[in-house]
Amino acid sequence: MKSFFFYFLKTFKDIKRFSAVFTTLVLGAILYGFFYPTAYKAQQAEDLPIIIVDQDQSALSHQIINTIQSNPNIRIAHVTSNFLEAQQQVQTQKADAILLLPEHLSSDLLADPKNTGVGLYISSAYLIRVKQIASGLASSLEYVIQNHLERFGKVSHFHPKLPIHQIPLFNPLSGYGSYIFPSVAPLIVHQTILLGVGMLIAGYREKLVWRPKSKEFFGFFASIFTIGCLACLYLFGFIFWLYDYPRGGNFWGMLLAVPIFIGCIVSLSMFVATFFDMPERVGHVLVPTSIVLFLLSGTSWPLQSMPLPLQWLSLCLPSTHAIQMFVQLNQMGVPTLIILPKLIFLSLTGILFLILAYIRLKNK
Template sequence: MKSFIFYFFKTFKDIKGFSAVFTTLVLGSILYGFFYPTAYKAQQAENLPIIVVDQDQSVLTNQIISTIRSNPNIQITEVTSNFLEAQQHVQAQKADAILLLPEKLSSDLLANPKSTGIGLYLSSAYLIRVKQIASGLAVSLEDVIQNHIEQFGKISHFRPELPIHQIPLFNTLSGYGSYIFPSVAPLIIHQTILLGVGMLIAGYREKFIWKPRPSEFFGFFTAIFTIGCLACFYLFGFIFWLYDYPRGGNFLGMLIAVPIFITCVIGLSMFIATFFDMPERVGHVLVPTSIVLFLLSGTSWPLQSMPLFLQWFSLCLPSTHAIQMFVQLNQMGVPVAIVIPKLLFLSVTGVLLLILAYIKLHKR
């Protein structure tokens, strides 16, 4: 027991003495937690540029344009009657969307409203951003057209349908920060442990043949485990509260999942570290994996839309299960029973990786 406690505190001392490891493993989570969400404090994009193609040039279209101008999310950069000109502006990324108000819009709306349409063409370069344009225009157009139809209610049998109210269940602000950071937070923990442990063990192996005894191995593991759990509670608790992100959906489930997740990540980190002979190589190889792991998590693009071999590969990654699991627990508040398959995968994978890491560290 004394040997275990000695190596437990020795690991903290080694981390403090190795500036690159201390910065990555300890300061990384703290600094990322503050600075990463700062870029998304506004939550929603504002003054998104659009072009209005007004081919009708009537009182109705003037009202529509005036209403859109008052919307803080949208900025009309140009009003023209030439659709091809507007299309060229979008292709040159000078605007994000085109609103087409077709010829005879006001008269057709009264004569045959069901066959009348307004065109909205969105740039696919920034899908999350243009969503804001679509929702902003929908509200503006609905109000103006409904008021216009009501003025002629006595001469037209058309009645506008009841509006559809979209109420988000988990991301109540429909903000980008509330959407992206809860998914990125587990990956921040994953990558800081992966890099920090990799550099620390590679540093040991560079100086001497590191074949840890069981007490040294588990003392090292427990020290990293402590840092990882505290980092999770810091991000999932304090940072989520500080930036008012959805949180606390299933607090007990999160407390159960964090130790299992950290154990799996440490096992993966220790096993991967045995393939490196110097700390610098760890950063060269593992830093670029962050983007790949996030893309394969199914957050930025649905897994079902990926090729089948990528779907299977992503399900072999602990990061995929962890990101999905913590979003379910922290934001959606699902019962623990729903995430049991993910907990079992992380538990079994973590134990196997720790065993493989121990064997490989003692192999000549």
């Protein structure tokens, strides 16, 4: 037992001694936890530029434009009567959307409101961001049209339908930060451990033929395991609280899932590290995988919309199961029984990679 704790503490000393490993493995989660959500602190995009194509040139269209100008989410970049000119502005990314107020809008609204068309064209380059344009324009148009119809109530028998109220269940602020960071947080822990362990073991192997004894192997594992668990609790607890993200949905389920997830990732990292001969190669190869792993998690794009080979690949990745699992536990508050298949997958995968890492390091 003494030799186990000796290697347990020795690993911490080695991490502190290798500045690149310390920065990645320890400071990485701390700094990412502070700086990554800062970019999305406003939660919702503001001052989004739009082009208004006013072909009606009536008192109603001018009232709509004046009302839209008071909306903080939207900035009117240009008002024109030429739709092709507005389309070119969106294609060159000088604006995010086009609002088309067609000819005879005012008269058509009173004559036959159901056949009145107001066109809204949104750029698909940043769908999450420009959703604010749709909601902002909808509220502005609804307000102006209701006032206009009330003034001419004797002329028109049309009554606007009651608006649909969207109530988000698991992201009450409907913000981008509270949507994206809970999914990114497990990946931050995943990648910092993968890179840190890879550089540390590659550094050992660069200086000597590192064939750890059993106690040294598990002492190394336990030290990284401790760092990973603390990083998860720091992100899922303090950082979620600091930025007021949805949290604590299933607290006890999260406490159960964290050690299983970390054990799997540490085992995977130790196995992957055996394929590198120097620390520099670890960063060259593994850093670009962050984008791929996040894409295959199903957060930025539904897995069901991906080709079948990518769906099968995503189901083989521990990161996919971990990201989905912690969003379910922390934000949705699902019962632990629902994420049990993910826990079993991570447990079996962790045991498999731990055995493979032990065999490769002992043989090499």
